[in-house]
Amino acid sequence: MKLYAIGDLHLSYEYNRKALEELSPHPDDGLILCGDVGESAEHLELAFAAGKRNFGEVWWCPGNHELYTMGSAPRPHLKGEAKYQRCVEIARGHGVHTPEDEFVLWEGEGGPAIVAPTFTLYDYSFRPDGVSREGALKWAEELDTVATDEFLLHPDPHPSRDEWCRVLVAKFESKMEEARARHPGAAVVIANHWPLREDLVFIPKVPRFSLWCGTKLTQDWHTRFGAKVVVSGHLHVPRTDWKAGVRFEECSLGYPRQWEDVRTVGKNINHLLREILPGPPAPEGGEAGMKWRRWG
DSSP: OOEEEEBOOOTTSHHHHHHHTTOOOEEEEEEEEOSOOOSSHHHHHHHHHHHHHHEEEEEEOOOTGGGOOOTTSSSTTOOTHHHHHHHHHHHHHTTOBOTTSOOEEEOSTTOSEEEEEOOOOOOSOOSOTTSOTTTHHHHHHTTTOOOTHHHHOOOTTSSOHHHHHHHHHHHHHHHHHHHHHHSTTOEEEEEOSSOSOGGGOOOTTSGGGGGGSOOGGGTTHHHHTTEEEEEEOSSSOOEEEEETTEEEEEOBOOOHHHHGGGGGGTOOGGGGOEEEESOOOOOGGGOEEEEEOTTO
16 A cells, blocks of 8 residues: 655646546555646546546645636636635545545555645745845746736635735644644655745746745744655656655646656656655655656
């Protein structure tokens, strides 16, 4: 019984939808879908059905794309919290664990471990010290960087994405504390679409996109909550890092142009599933250089 993860399936692309159909059965294993499945209910249905068809247990946490309010969607009026709750409803319909459910214990290889799918959003704090919050968007625009979120991801009923982020962080800190109290001594696997630490954001082609990549409020979550592994996506830069004995796995698939060359060496989506548990042992001293995982 192993636990795997993959993020950023982006099922609005036919190429990725066809890739999803190639998933091999893992009836005794678990799978974490780490956000950005797609924008529509149809995309969620496809991902959750494929996940449950091939894996014994499936967890999901939302990314920014699931939260988009699309004018062509069947329910275009759903924004912010309402859109998120609709996604949760769809996941539960397939028996998929969501951030709104009680965190459960993984008893397979590498366990026991609490699997904690979380949802933090971002608060624009991944920026240089000399850039104010008020000047952050202008700073990004200087390099022609503006996230689609600014137009399609609404914070309703919260006054801003920043405030929604603060509410979410407090909520999931409490949930993880409660879960650890229920399962004393168990390790934790934190799954969150956005990276928990700013120093793990490496996107040299669009460096100022960092504004939309997380919050400094989660900087110490990996040690504070006894994490064994932290799983994320969002960056489309698959890699493995070690910090203070904790393994960080960025496990995004990405847009077709970002991973289609994997097929040229005879690999497919199954080779890109990231093993979360049991995983490799921690390196001596608990720290190690970053390892690129482009090829799996």
